[in-house]
Amino acid sequence: xxxFIDTANLxxxxxxxxxxxxxxxxxxxxxMAKEGIKGHDAIMAHYKTICExxxxxxxxxxxxxxxxxxxxxxxxxxxxHPNIVVKVPMIKDxxxxxxxxxxxxxKTNCTLVFSAGQAILAAKAGATFVSPFIGRIDDSSWDGVQxxxxxxxxxxxxxxxxxVLAASIRNPLHIVRCAEAGADVCTCPLSxxxxxxxxxxxxxxxxxxxxxxxxMQ
Numbered sequence: 001x002x003x004f005i006d007t008a009n010l011x012x013x014x015x016x017x018x019x020x021x022x023x024x025x026x027x028x029x030x031x032m033a034k035e036g037i038k039g040h041d042a043i044m045a046h047y048k049t050i051c052e053x054x055x056x057x058x059x060x061x062x063x064x065x066x067x068x069x070x071x072x073x074x075x076x077x078x079x080x081h082p083n084i085v086v087k088v089p090m091i092k093d094x095x096x097x098x099x100x101x102x103x104x105x106x107k108t109n110c111t112l113v114f115s116a117g118q119a120i121l122a123a124k125a126g127a128t129f130v131s132p133f134i135g136r137i138d139d140s141s142w143d144g145v146q147x148x149x150x151x152x153x154x155x156x157x158x159x160x161x162x163x164v165l166a167a168s169i170r171n172p173l174h175i176v177r178c179a180e181a182g183a184d185v186c187t188c189p190l191s192x193x194x195x196x197x198x199x200x201x202x203x204x205x206x207x208x209x210x211x212x213x214x215x216m217q
Contacts, residue, residue, distance in 0.1 A: 102126030
């Protein structure tokens with residue numbers, strides 16, 4: 001399973017990259033705003049900076065909702081860097097745009113997916129990635145990881161090439177469960193990635209090793 005970091009914060013991207021396990025980045029307008037990135041030129045420049053930092057896919061989200069505007073905006077995003085993946089919402093015109101992008105060699109990430117039916121449409125249109133938002137599904141009293149498993153099973157049985165990208169990850173357990181469910185990618189905050197490092201027995205064991213080593217000096 002590939003690890004993407006879900007942020008627009010350059011320091012966090014660099015920290016995840018320095019771990020040696022980072023495969024890509026996802027962003028969205030909310031994450032850009034959180035970093036104070038405003039204005040078209042500033043956003044485009046920020047995407048370029050991220051692409052130069054990370055050797056992997058960088059999802060850049062369109063802000064349009066009509067077919068023609070999504071295509072126009074997506075072409076401009078794709079022109080920033082070869083690593084850009086155009087992030088398109090799961091709407092009717094979004095599916096039409098994904099098919100256009102696929103036919104024209106532009107990679108896509110279908111976002112805001114909450115059902116297997118939506119995931120099937122994204123795959124039929126040729127999306128590179130499909131992003132089920134499992135944390136938001138959990139918030140509505142459903143099991144988000146169960147949806148990941150369902151989509152993975154459908155894609156495997158139907159031979160779809162779209163990669164299942166588990167999004168809206170809230171904690172390290174989500175990451176582990178998504179790996180068990182067969183997700184191709186998970187995208188999450190740095191805190192969730194670092195959370196995988198933690199276990200009290202590791203801390204206790206290291207403390208004991210260091211204590212024993214000191215006593216031998």
